[in-house]
Every structure is written in C-alpha cells, then in structure tokens.
Amino acid sequence: MNSARLVRAAVAAALLTVSLAACSSDGDDGVPRSWIRDQYTASGSRWLDKDSAPTRVADAIDDKREALDRSSGGGMQFLRYGDDMVTVSPYRGGSMIEIEDYRNGYRRHQQHLVNWPNPNSQSYRGGGPGEGK
Secondary structure, three states: OHHHHHHHHHHHHHHHHHHHHHHOOOOOOOOOHHHHHHHOEEEOOEEEEOOOOHHHHHHHHHHHOOOOEEEEEOOEEEEEEOOEEEEEEEEOOEEEEEEEEHHHHHHHHHHHOOOOOOOOOOOOOOOOOOOOO
16 A cells, blocks of 8 residues: 555656646746856846847847747837746846746836737736647
8 A cells, every 4th residue: 555655646746846847937938047047147036247238138038048029118128938028128238137927027018018918818828838728
C-alpha cells in the first residue's frame, strides 16, 4: 500500500511541476524574464539600461521572444505577452523596463494601446495557455 501511495504522490508532483512550468512567463510565448534579468541592471522590481533608448531596448526584447502585440506612445514602448505586458520607458538618458500583469498595464497605459484587447471585456481570453477555450 505504501508504494502505491508513493507512486501517486510522485505522479501528482510531476503533473504539478509540468503545469506550473507551462503557466510561467518564461515559457515559449511568455515574457523572457530570465533573459531580461541577465541583460539589464535590476532596480527594485524594474530593470535599467543606462545607455539605450526605449525603442532599441524593446527591439532587443522582441527579438529575443516575439511579442503578441506591440505599441508605442508617450515615448514608451509596450510589448504584450499573453497575460503579461512589458513597458519600456525613457529613464535618465536610457530606459526602464517594467513587467506587469496585462490588466494592470492596460489600465495604466490604455490611451496608448488603442488596438489591444480590453482585458475587462467579456471576450478577452488573455492569450495564454488554453486561449480560445
């Protein structure tokens, strides 16, 4: 009996690990968080590039992992990755990178995101795993 329980527990742990990995933002279609952490200087919950303009930084992030959508406005660049959003803003002659939940980012910057789906609409599905279900 104990070995059957151990097998069930091992299978459950493996399934949980796989499902959590599939939902993380560093998946094939999510924000390339680990790459951003490696390329840019951390500053609290943000990252800085002291020398590059927002367009150049956004281009580099988009080249690393293509965003589902991209927009700009107010000197900022916006990249959408499913349920997450990357905002690259001018900062002291360089750029500041912020990663946040799509709903929060959309609420903050919706005036620049006119062609992006409203996350508060009934039809919004987020673009993440299970999109369109």
